[in-house]
Amino acid sequence: MPIxxxxxxxxxxxxxxxxxxxxxxxxxxxxxxxxxxISSTGRRTTSMDLPGPFGFRTTRRRNRDQ
Known part of the structure; x- marks a missing residue:
């Protein structure tokens, strides 16, 4: 089991x-x-709770080719 x-x-x-x-x-x-x-690794996440047991989340990652 990892710590x-x-x-x-x-x-x-x-x-x-x-x-x-x-x-x-x-x-x-x-x-x-x-x-x-906004994460130090370049990940950007937008999330929102929706009514009931539902939620919305979208994630973008930094393009490392630049």
Whole structure:
């Protein structure tokens, strides 16, 4: 069983700093609206909770060819 590490800190209202074993990220947004997450690895995620057990998430990755 692998050991994992994840810690999240509230920096300001609606802003969180997330740290894990391989990278860090900043999440913007709180409440019922969308949340935007930007990772140190180049991943950008937008997510939103929908009514009931549903949710929406889209992820883009940085193009490393540039």
């Amino acid at each position: 994992t590490f994840r810690k999240s800190f509230r920096v300001l209202p609606g802003v969180r700093l997330n740290i894990n074993r391989l990278s860090w990220s900043i999440t913007l947004g709180a409440g019922p609206g969308p949340r935007h997450t």
